[in-house]
Amino acid sequence: MMIKLLTVIGARPQIIKAAALSRAIRNSFTDRLQEIILHTGQHYDRNMSQVFFDELEIPHPDFNLNVGSGAHGQQTALMIKGIEEHICKVKPQFIILYGDTNSTLAGAVAASKAGVDVVHIEAGLRSFNKRMPEEVNRIVCDHVSTLLFTPTIAGYQNLLREGFSDNNSQPFNIDNPGLFHCGDIMYDNSLYFTTLAEKKSDILKKHNLQPQEFVLVTIHRDLNTDNPIRLTAIFETLNKLAYSYKIDFILPLHPRTAKMINELLAKELIAQITKNRYIKIIQPVSFLEMIMLEKAARMIITDSGGVQKEAYFFKKPSIILRPETEWIEIVENKVGILANADPEKIENAFLNFMKSGNLDFPPLFGDGKAAEFICNLLIETYQFKIKSNS
Ligand code: UD1
Ligand code: UDP
Numbered sequence: 001m002m003i004k005l006l007t008v009i010g011a012r013p014q015i016i017k018a019a020a021l022s023r024a025i026r027n028s029f030t031d032r033l034q035e036i037i038l039h040t041g042q043h044y045d046r047n048m049s050q051v052f053f054d055e056l057e058i059p060h061p062d063f064n065l066n067v068g069s070g071a072h073g074q075q076t077a078l079m080i081k082g083i084e085e086h087i088c089k090v091k092p093q094f095i096i097l098y099g100d101t102n103s104t105l106a107g108a109v110a111a112s113k114a115g116v117d118v119v120h121i122e123a124g125l126r127s128f129n130k131r132m133p134e135e136v137n138r139i140v141c142d143h144v145s146t147l148l149f150t151p152t153i154a155g156y157q158n159l160l161r162e163g164f165s166d167n168n169s170q171p172f173n174i175d176n177p178g179l180f181h182c183g184d185i186m187y188d189n190s191l192y193f194t195t196l197a198e199k200k201s202d203i204l205k206k207h208n209l210q211p212q213e214f215v216l217v218t219i220h221r222d223l224n225t226d227n228p229i230r231l232t233a234i235f236e237t238l239n240k241l242a243y244s245y246k247i248d249f250i251l252p253l254h255p256r257t258a259k260m261i262n263e264l265l266a267k268e269l270i271a272q273i274t275k276n277r278y279i280k281i282i283q284p285v286s287f288l289e290m291i292m293l294e295k296a297a298r299m300i301i302t303d304s305g306g307v308q309k310e311a312y313f314f315k316k317p318s319i320i321l322r323p324e325t326e327w328i329e330i331v332e333n334k335v336g337i338l339a340n341a342d343p344e345k346i347e348n349a350f351l352n353f354m355k356s357g358n359l360d361f362p363p364l365f366g367d368g369k370a371a372e373f374i375c376n377l378l379i380e381t382y383q384f385k386i387k388s389n390s
Contacts (some may be wrong), residue, residue: 003382004127005035006092006116008083010042010059010097010103013306015049016287017098017121019056020077020188024371026057032379035059036090040103045255047284056183056193072102072133079106084299087114093382094119097141098185100134104141112144112174117381121185121374123148124155125305125326132223146172147381149374151184151365170384178381182373183366186306190313191368197291199390204296207280208228209248215241215350216297218304220254224321228264230341234321235261235269237343238301241350242278249278249301252285299353301346308336315361317353319346319364335359 005025009018018037025033031100039061043049053060065082067075083106087095095106097112099122111118120141127135142159143147150156159179160166172178217238224230242249256279261270273279285293289359292309294300300311303321308330311318318336330336337352339345 001032001382001386002034002053003032003378005060005091005093005094005096005119005378006034006087006111007035007037007096008038008040008103008107009069009098010040011099011101012048012052013304014042014098014101014103015039015043015052015058016189016306017055017095017185019052019058020185020192020371021121021374022058023192023344024188024249024375028372029375029379033375035096036092037061037063038083039064040106041068042075042079042080042101042103044068045284046287047164048255051286052372055288055359056189063223076102076106077101077111080110083107083110083123084114085352087116092116093385094147094378096121098122100138100141101132102127102137106135108141108144110175117146117173118144119147119149119374119378120145121149122151122155122382123179124150124157124159125152126155126158127253127324127326129324146177147374148179149185149370149377149379150179150181151186151370152327152329153181154358155326156181156254170381172381172384178377180327180373183370184309185370185374186309186370187313187365188368189287190310191240193288193294194291195297197288200289201286201292203285203289203292207250207282209250209293209296211296212298214250214297215299215301217249217251217301218307219251219257219302219321221303221322222256224303224341225254225257225260226264227341231260231264232266232269233341234346235265235273237346239269239273239276239279240343241347242276245350245354246278246297250280250282252282252290252293254284299350301350311336312361313365315359316387317359318355319349319358321346329364332362333362333364335361356368
């Protein structure tokens, strides 16, 4: 019995997440699980996509829709059309979707209409802010899924509050979905790739960074990049902190942010940032390089979901440039501070973390074996399905 999985990826964090499941399949399940990878082409620059396939042992995608960038509706529509065509060709038993991007939404719509069971990895997360595009994507995906794998207990509880039942039993289907709290697949990856990163990456040397003596910053959410007031407040604050405290700030910038800096920031501010020798703006880095930066940073300032968590995995405090977060445990443990785009809050959080000594990072994200757990559940679910149809 071979079970066909159609994995849909498109954006950088999904490619990284897919590495964990692909690895588990390759290591232990090749006799039962066959993975076919479809890349929507949502991210396409080499350092936003191909670099991860080269570095993280992910099989080359079987299909690429090459949809590229565009307005949400147009981009998602092209993806739905392409995914539907490939579902008809491949006839998978499950479609595997990660997170909350437009690629996730497109996969959820195409598969549920085609009657293919949706498996949502990173289910249940909520910001309770529906103006955030990702919130709508993740709610839709959860509500058409057959198997929902939550990375945190908070995620599991969110699903229960939305009416999902934890009493459902096999055979699972779209109307009788199975919920599982299995830990975070990104944690699997962080554990697995850290040793490799230490061997392979020389990023600290390349940028002349000393461990514990720099701050890592990532910014890419539309909330920040597309709003001139927020973007200006963030960059003015980073510029001020770097000058005042004479500590390096390294920013591997998402292409969206790089573009919007030029469009939205005042020329004088851009000139000040460019002159500031403590601010190092670089291209997006590979995952192994990112791990090295996260491990060595003094603290991390970010609006990324993945980077907030990796900060926690590597026991680094984080300043979150958002009004809310899906990863509430990080804030509850006082190692992450929600600073929005408020200069005073960012500076206070920065000072707080510069001073604070031993912070506590109790384990929250599982045992690093989420991918194996998911593979076993896929096999079990399929076996029940066959039995119930025979
Ligand atoms: C997307 C996801 C977001 C996720 C992020 C991860 C949605 C709605 N958003 O946001 O949830 O956190 O990916 O990084 O799906 N661009 C390039 N080269 C690329 C890709 C993008 O230049 O390879 C630029 C284009 O100008 C594009 C812009 O970035 O218009 C935004 O890209 P898009 O994929 O629409 O959204 P992200 O901001 O990357
Ligand atoms: N990442 C990376 N290089 C970078 C920035 C981020 O490899 O230059 C990785 C990061 O380590 C994490 C993932 O990309 O695993 C997070 O993706 P992103 O911040 O783009 O999206 P989000 O997690 O917010 O959806």
